[in-house]
Amino acid sequence: MDEGALEERLRSLLSEGLDHALRPTDESHHHQQRLARRLEIASSVYSSWTGKENDASKLASKIADGSVDNLRSFVTEKDEDDGVEATSTVTVEVRDAEDLSYEEFWLRYMFENKPVLVSHIGREWRATREWTDHNGALSLGALSEAFGDAQVWVTHCTSTAEKSAGERERWTVREYIENYWRKDEGDRGNRSLYLKDWHFPTEFADYGAYETPKYFRDDWLNEYYDHLASNAGPGGAGDKTDQQALECSDYRFLYMGPKGTKTGLHADVLRSFSWSINISGRKRWFLLPPRYTHLLYDTFGHNIAPAFFGVDEEAFPNVAAARKYLVEVVQGVGEAIFVPSGWHHTVENLEDTLSINHNWFNACNVHYAVELLQRERHEAEQAICDCRELVASEEEFEELVQRNVAANASMDYENFAYLLVMVAVSRARALVEEDSVEDPESLMRSYEAKMACAAVRPLVGRITSKEAEAEILKSMDFVKASLPHVNWE
Numbered sequence: 474m475d476e477g478a479l480e481e482r483l484r485s486l487l488s489e490g491l492d493h494a495l496r497p498t499d500e501s502h503h504h505q506q507r508l509a510r511r512l513e514i515a516s517s518v519y520s521s522w523t524g525k526e527n528d529a530s531k532l533a534s535k536i537a538d539g540s541v542d543n544l545r546s547f548v549t550e551k552d553e554d555d556g557v558e559a560t561s562t563v564t565v566e567v568r569d570a571e572d573l574s575y576e577e578f579w580l581r582y583m584f585e586n587k588p589v590l591v592s593h594i595g596r597e598w599r600a601t602r603e604w605t606d607h608n609g610a611l612s613l614g615a616l617s618e619a620f621g622d623a624q625v626w627v628t629h630c631t632s633t634a635e636k637s638a639g640e641r642e643r644w645t646v647r648e649y650i651e652n653y654w655r656k657d658e659g660d661r662g663n664r665s666l667y668l669k670d671w672h673f674p675t676e677f678a679d680y681g682a683y684e685t686p687k688y689f690r691d692d693w694l695n696e697y698y699d700h701l702a703s704n705a706g707p708g709g710a711g712d713k714t715d716q717q718a719l720e721c722s723d724y725r726f727l728y729m730g731p732k733g734t735k736t737g738l739h740a741d742v743l744r745s746f747s748w749s750i751n752i753s754g755r756k757r758w759f760l761l762p763p764r765y766t767h768l769l770y771d772t773f774g775h776n777i778a779p780a781f782f783g784v785d786e787e788a789f790p791n792v793a794a795a796r797k798y799l800v801e802v803v804q805g806v807g808e809a810i811f812v813p814s815g816w817h818h819t820v821e822n823l824e825d826t827l828s829i830n831h832n833w834f835n836a837c838n839v840h841y842a843v844e845l846l847q848r849e850r851h852e853a854e855q856a857i858c859d860c861r862e863l864v865a866s867e868e869e870f871e872e873l874v875q876r877n878v879a880a881n882a883s884m885d886y887e888n889f890a891y892l893l894v895m896v897a898v899s900r901a902r903a904l905v906e907e908d909s910v911e912d913p914e915s916l917m918r919s920y921e922a923k924m925a926c927a928a929v930r931p932l933v934g935r936i937t938s939k940e941a942e943a944e945i946l947k948s949m950d951f952v953k954a955s956l957p958h959v960n961w962e
């Protein structure tokens with residue numbers, strides 16, 4: 474790829490109108506068309522079954538006249554495959570870090586939202602040196618000795634008599650390694666426990682276990698959490714306990730678990746990108762391109778299937794079609810997988826495995842986060858529309874809606890707008906100090922400021938605190954005034 478390709482692309486992105494900047498995502502078309510249809514079906518089923526009343530005898534008469542059966546076959550009907558190709562044409566490219574430049578990664582994978590496996594990463598890291606033996610196997614004793622007292626969450630991967638899949642327990646690392654992992658499989662009591670989402674990188678920041686590869690450093694999400702941690706601003710770490718502060722500190726994690734531990738079907742928080750690098754072991758990933766997300770929903774367009782395989786095909790009538798488009802990747806030691814936005818995935822550890830995982834987003838995928846927040850807001854509004862008459866004002870109703878958005882999406886509109894303001898203002902300040910706006914770094918800063926401003930626009934009007942909204946708008950005016958070379962029309 475020629476040297477100037479990214480610069481050229483950035484120049485053209487900077488000159489296009491602001492309305493085009495926030496592209497629709499690959500999910501949006503089907504979400505609007507297919508899921509809207511299913512939700513409509515659900516609501517017409519609801520009214521024709523119940524007549525919007527609770528008279529049991531009327532319901533009974535529907536069962537007697539057979540119309541319930543008809544409705545059942547109607548809602549479990551599969552969607553047609555409207556011209557989508559019969560099998561997946563997507564494969565995951567494998568690239569050597571030695572000859573993949575940042576520019577090419579940006580253009581070909583991050584901007585295009587395509588997965589890639591990058592090899593030859595992290596062989597020299599302290600984590601690799603000190604946590605694995607000469608065969609590459611995990612040194613569980615060394616890990617237990619160094620970090621044994623740390624408190625972590627262990628997640629049940631499958632249901633047992635006592636626990637259902639997904640439930641978590643608070644253990645120490647020593648308990649997990651000594652009382653669980655190092656036991657023979659028979660002594661593990663039929664449990665499959667996975668140590669997930671450990672904020673190790675922040676908890677042991679001075680340890681220097683690894684270095685974020687250059688491809689993944691442009692990270693607005695973790696930049697925002699670092700900014701909150703160092704400023705007692707809105708949502709800052711100020712009045713939380715150390716443990717609470719750590720829990721919501723960032724999106725940088727360590728995962729470790731024995732062979733067979735797994736992560737169920739999901740897309741990542743706020744439709745962020747994720748990357749993962751194995752220090753030891755191998756993982757099998759199944760990834761579904763976002764243009765097929767709609768195939769994962771249940772008959773009522775409400776819940777996502779719990780897995781790609783072995784699910785109730787009647788409740789999830791299109792999962793079999795979704796499987797045609799799955800992409801399988803086996804990730805080994807020293808390989809970084811880039812999981813793009815909105816690609817639903819499952820992960821299984823094929824061996825005893827330890828990995829580092831980050832979630833992040835930037836100008837390439839911020840449109841996915843905005844669209845997700847808009848969908849979450851819409852759903853929250855539908856869910857509580859009965860309360861509308863009970864609250865004193867529209868503002869109060871919006872506060873309730875936004876509380877639901879924050880609970881389901883991890884951020885509400887106001888938080889998210891503050892994140893975007895932080896990005897836009899910091900890029901604008903840096904640009905004001907520079908003589909030229911034409912060098913590659915300045916072009917990237919300008920593009921980031923532009924995208925952050927474009928992403929704020931759809932949120933304005935629904936930010937519950939009017940002071941916060943005024944502050945956000947003022948900051949955006951400062952950014953626009955500081956960057957006259959950008960097309961803000």
Ligand SMILES: O=C(O)CCC(=O)C(=O)O
Pocket residue numbers: 728735736741747748749756812820821828830831
């Ligand atoms: O490694 C795992 O088990 C899950 C990782 C994951 O879902 C991610 O990095 O997005």
Ligand SMILES: [Fe+2]
Pocket residue numbers: 739740741747818
């Ligand atoms: Fe994930």
